Amino acid sequence: MSLRRDAILREMGLAPVWRLRGRQAQPEPEPVLQPAAPTPASGPAQGRVRSDLRDGAGDLPQPVSTRSHTDVGDGVMGLGWDALEARIRGCEACGLCRRRKQAVPGVGDRQADWLFVGEGPGAEEDERGEPFVGQAGRLLDAMLASIDLKRGEDVYIANAVKCRPPNNRTPEAAELAACFPYLQRQIALIQPRLIVALGRPAAQALLNEEVRIAAARGKLHSHGGIPVVVTYHPAYLLRNLQDKAKAWDDLCFARRSMRGLKHA
Ligand code: URA
Numbered sequence: 001m002s003l004r005r006d007a008i009l010r011e012m013g014l015a016p017v018w019r020l021r022g023r024q025a026q027p028e029p030e031p032v033l034q035p036a037a038p039t040p041a042s043g044p045a046q047g048r049v050r051s052d053l054r055d056g057a058g059d060l061p062q063p064v065s066t067r068s069h070t071d072v073g074d075g076v077m078g079l080g081w082d083a084l085e086a087r088i089r090g091c092e093a094c095g096l097c098r099r100r101k102q103a104v105p106g107v108g109d110r111q112a113d114w115l116f117v118g119e120g121p122g123a124e125e126d127e128r129g130e131p132f133v134g135q136a137g138r139l140l141d142a143m144l145a146s147i148d149l150k151r152g153e154d155v156y157i158a159n160a161v162k163c164r165p166p167n168n169r170t171p172e173a174a175e176l177a178a179c180f181p182y183l184q185r186q187i188a189l190i191q192p193r194l195i196v197a198l199g200r201p202a203a204q205a206l207l208n209e210e211v212r213i214a215a216a217r218g219k220l221h222s223h224g225g226i227p228v229v230v231t232y233h234p235a236y237l238l239r240n241l242q243d244k245a246k247a248w249d250d251l252c253f254a255r256r257s258m259r260g261l262k263h264a
Contacts (some may be wrong), residue, residue, distance in 0.1 A: 009248070010140040011148060012142050012237075018074075032247060048159065056172070060178050067092065071172040072091065072178055072180075076169075076184075077180065077188065079255070080189075084105070084186070088105040088162050089103045090103075091103060092180075093179070094174060096161060096165060099164070100164050103163050104131050104163070105158070106131060106157060106158035106159070107130050107151070108156035109155060110156065111157055112155050112192055113193040113194065113258065114155045114156070114196065114258070115157075115190055115191060115194070115196070116144075116155065117158050117159065117196070117206060117234065118159045118199065118204055119160075119171065119201045120138070120159050120163070120164060120165050122164060122168050124169070125137075126163075126234070131158065132175060135235075135238060136233070136234040136238060137231070138156070139237060140234045143254050146248065154190065154250065159183075160176055161175050163175045163179075165171075170201060171201055176205045183206075187224070187226065192226060193226070193261045194258050194261060195233060196228075196251075196254055197229070198233045199232065203221075203228075203230045206228055213231070213232055217249075218250070220257055229250060230256060231249050
């Protein structure tokens with residue numbers, strides 16, 4: 001293992017696990033590119049996702065009927081990058097706009113092969129207008145580096161909701177639904193080869209179904225024909241160190257999947 005890789009895995013809290021399990025000696029089989037379930041790209045799953053259920057912990061949330069109360073979708077699919085970002089920054093489609101400092105559209109390479117989708121901006125992101133710049137963002141950067149990726153280089157980072165939920169609560173289904181056309185448009189513009197869903201709200205928004213991270217990991221899902229890998233959210237990993245090794249497995253799975261996609 002190179003010193004750099006060693007340092008990155010240490011940063012992720014993975015280095016001892018990596019060595020103990022001797023994973024580098026094992027060959028990595030190429031994943032079969034097969035969607036795990038039919039997943040229409042029509043919008044997020046119904047049902048409020050409680051923060052105590054985030055990232056696979058706890059029971060399934062009770063579905064409730066929610067619908068976007070404004071039709072953000074109108075015209076969004078025709079927008080180019082500048083118009084899309086302007087629309088996001090001025091969006092008032094849900095209540096999150098009332099307490100944001102600024103909307104956070106996304107950042108990175110607009111022609112990236114990799115798209116990472118988080119949950120929603122936190123306090124630092126709301127302040128700076130860029131996704132994943134706080135503590136979870138530092139871990140995300142380390143996770144990217146562990147598979148030789150770098151923010152902005154063949155990677156785009158976006159969130160399922162573009163405005164900060166107050167007190168960093170989990171976005172509600174109606175908020176996810178209201179914001180979803182923006183993510184859809186970003187995906188259509190970027191045309192990534194692979195999407196990595198970080199945490200449950202992102203996975204549910206992309207896969208349009210109830211998701212438990214523990215069950216959804218290790219499979220290739222699909223969003224409108226684009227393969228989706230599901231893993232834990234970096235903020236969850238900061239609180240649940242024991243799952244970092246699983247996230248590492250997921251990243252390796254994503255990297256193998258990408259290789260398969262590039263050579264298909
Ligand atoms: N968590 C997220 O899901 N997104 C961010 O941008 C920051 C923290």
